[in-house]
Structures are given as C-alpha cells and as structure tokens.
Amino acid sequence: KMVEIKKILHNKIHYYEQLDSTNLKALELAKQGAVEGTVVVAARQTAGRGRLRRKWESPEGKGLWFSMILRPTIAAEYCAQITLLTAVAVVKALQVVTDKKFSIKWPNDIMLDGKKVCGILAEMALAADGSIEYAVVGIGININMSSEDFGAQLEATATSLYLATGIEYEHEQVLKAFLDEFDLLYSHWHCCGFALIRQDWLDYSCTLGHKVTVRDNDTEIYSGVAEDMDDYGSLLVRNAAGKIESFDFGEISIRSC
Ligand code: BTX
Numbered sequence: 001k002m003v004e005i006k007k008i009l010h011n012k013i014h015y016y017e018q019l020d021s022t023n024l025k026a027l028e029l030a031k032q033g034a035v036e037g038t039v040v041v042a043a044r045q046t047a048g049r050g051r052l053r054r055k056w057e058s059p060e061g062k063g064l065w066f067s068m069i070l071r072p073t074i075a076a077e078y079c080a081q082i083t084l085l086t087a088v089a090v091v092k093a094l095q096v097v098t099d100k101k102f103s104i105k106w107p108n109d110i111m112l113d114g115k116k117v118c119g120i121l122a123e124m125a126l127a128a129d130g131s132i133e134y135a136v137v138g139i140g141i142n143i144n145m146s147s148e149d150f151g152a153q154l155e156a157t158a159t160s161l162y163l164a165t166g167i168e169y170e171h172e173q174v175l176k177a178f179l180d181e182f183d184l185l186y187s188h189w190h191c192c193g194f195a196l197i198r199q200d201w202l203d204y205s206c207t208l209g210h211k212v213t214v215r216d217n218d219t220e221i222y223s224g225v226a227e228d229m230d231d232y233g234s235l236l237v238r239n240a241a242g243k244i245e246s247f248d249f250g251e252i253s254i255r256s257c
Contacts, residue, residue: 006187008037009068009179016040018060020047023121023138026067030125030134036071041175048140051108051121057154062145064171067138068182073190076124076132080233080248081194083108083122086137088200089185090118093177094141098165103206106226106235110141111206115159117142139178144168194231202229212237214247222247 012035019025019042026040042065048056058065072082090110091102094117103111110118118141127133142160150158161169185197202208207226214222214237224239234248 007183008186009039009183010037012037013039013041013175016042018042018044018046021045021049021138022065022067023049023123023136026069026136026138027123027125030069030136034069036069036134038069039066039179040069041066049121049138050119056119056121056140057145057150058140059145059149061171062149063143063160064139064141064174064178066175067136070135070137070186072132072135074132076126076130077232078194079122079124079132079135080107081189081197081231082135082137083120084201084229084233085185085189085194085197086120086122086139086182088197088204089178089182090120090139090141091204092181092185092200093174094118094161096181097169097174097177098161098167100164102204104201104204106205106207106229107233112159112161112164115157117159117161117164141174141178143171143174198229198231205229207235 022040022042022045029038029040044060045058045065048058048065050056070082087104087108087110091104094102100112105111108120109116118139121138122135124135125133142158144162145160147155189197210226212223212226213220222237222239222245224237226235227238227244228236230236232248234246236244236246238244
C-alpha cells in the first residue's frame with residue numbers, strides 16, 4: 001500500500017521565550033480549535049510537567065521543550081499508541097542526528113547510555129461520543145544539559161546529547177529531524193495501522209526480556225520478566241510462577257536497561 005506522507009507538523013510552529021509548560025499552552029490552543037499539526041516550542045519552561053504531577057527540568061537553551069497538537073481518528077482505547085509511536089520517532093530522529101544508539105524504556109522514556117535523555121507526556125481530551133477530540137504530545141529532549149544543570153540528584157539517572165557525545169547540537173536540527181520522522185510514522189499509522197510501528201518499538205525496547213518490578217506509588221506490587229507489549233501499550237510480565245499479568249498503570253522500574 002502506498003503511504004501518502006502528510007507534512008502536518010512543519011508549517012505551524014509557535015516559538016515562545018518562556019512558558020509555564022508547552023503542554024498547557026498546546027492544550028489551551030487545541031481547546032480554542034488550533035489545527036492538527038500545531039507545534040508549541042519554548043526556550044524555557046517554568047513548570048515543565050512530567051507524569052503524575054512530577055516536574056520536568058527545562059532550563060533555557062538546554063533542551064528542546066515542545067508539544068504537538070494532534071487530532072487522530074482512532075478509538076480512544078488505542079490512545080497509548082500515540083506515545084509509543086512518538087517514542088519510535090524520537091529514537092529514529094536522534095539516531096540520525098547523533099549516530100548513537102538509543103532505546104525505549106516502557107512506556108515513555110528514551111534512554112541513552114542507560115540514562116534518560118528524553119521524556120514524553122501525552123494528554124487527551126475526549127469528545128462526548130468517547131472518541132479523541134484532540135491529543136497533546138509533549139516532548140522534552142535534553143540537548144545541552146550539563147551535570148550542573150541536572151544537579152546531583154538527577155545526574156545519576158539523566159543525560160543529554162552533549163554529555164554523551166561532547167557535541168552541542170542545534171535545537172532546530174533536532175526538531176526538524178523529529179518532525180520528519182514523526183510525519184512519516186503518523187501517516188503510516190493512519191493508513192496501515194500499528195503493526196510495523198509496534199515492531200520498531202519492540203526492536204528499540206530495553207524493557208522487553210528484562211526483569212522488571214512494578215510499583216504502584218512506591219509499593220512493589222509485582223515482579224517478573226517483561227515478555228511483550230500489546231496493542232493497547234500494556235506491558236505483559238511473567239512472574240516466577242509463570243503467571244502473566246498485564247500492566248498499563250503505575251510506575252515500572254527496570255534493573256538492566
Ligand atoms: P516522567 O514523570 O516520566 O519523568 C519525570 C521525572 O524525571 C522527574 O520526577 C525527575 O526525576 C526526572 N526528570 C526531571 N527533569 C528531567 C530532565 N530534564 N531529564 C531527565 N529526567 C528528568 C516524563 O515524565 C515526561 C516529561 C515530558 C516533558 C515535556 S517538555 C515539553 C512538554 N511540556 C511539559 O510540560 N512536559 C512536556
């Protein structure tokens with residue numbers, strides 16, 4: 001099947017010097033009817049958001065902090081695929097730009113040398129009939145963050161393109177590479193479904209095949225080996241007794257990623 005690649009993301013990029021959060025701005029614009037493909041970029045965020053009300057450090061000029069407005073025509077139960085396909089696009093783009101190998105830690109972290117280099121936060125608004133009215137996908141890529149920018153605590157778990165390569169990459173170059181990859185995958189997803197994207201995700205995953213512990217808040221609730229990920233983005237984990245459980249919530253920590 002021929003895939004018609006729609007360049008939806010390149011023409012509507014809004015740049016801001018400072019925002020509380022690009023996701024919040026994009027959600028506001030989406031609510032006001034902004035078209036699919038609108039991109040919001042901020043040089044710095046004063047209240048960058050992670051999942052579960054966590055904070056995302058976003059100092060000025062040190063990373064690419066941006067959000068995209070999407071209006072996907074898929075059933076809401078498949079909304080996790082948006083995060084998964086974004087993660088695949090980030091890996092492909094960063095590998096083109098840097099020549100390094102990146103991996104995906106389920107569900108939404110992009111890892112480089114075993115540390116988090118990028119986080120993805122997707123937020124959806126549902127229409128009255130249960131379909132997705134719009135989705136905002138926020139992406140934070142640490143480009144020039146130094147050890148001091150991270151601080152002692154984050155340094156142990158976070159890295160940047162600069163720390164891993166010694167090269168200061170242009171934000172524009174990384175953004176363009178991402179938008180190209182995303183357009184390709186998003187068009188493919190709409191025409192042909194999730195199967196190939198899922199395969200890419202599995203290839204990049206550093207979660208599958210590894211021992212994982214699943215935590216709800218800070219309490220360990222299950223442990224086993226991550227065996228597969230299904231079309232809803234849930235992780236299937238087999239415990240020592242051979243029982244397989246599926247997880248789509250909470251926090252998962254991985255021993256060897
Ligand atoms: P997360 O909840 O998986 O990760 C947040 C956690 O990651 C924090 O609690 C902290 O431990 C760690 N962390 C904070 N800042 C950084 C950083 N710069 N690099 C590495 N680790 C960090 C991941 O949430 C989703 C993050 C999405 C961020 C983008 S930026 C553009 C958009 N706007 C917005 O407000 N959020 C998204």
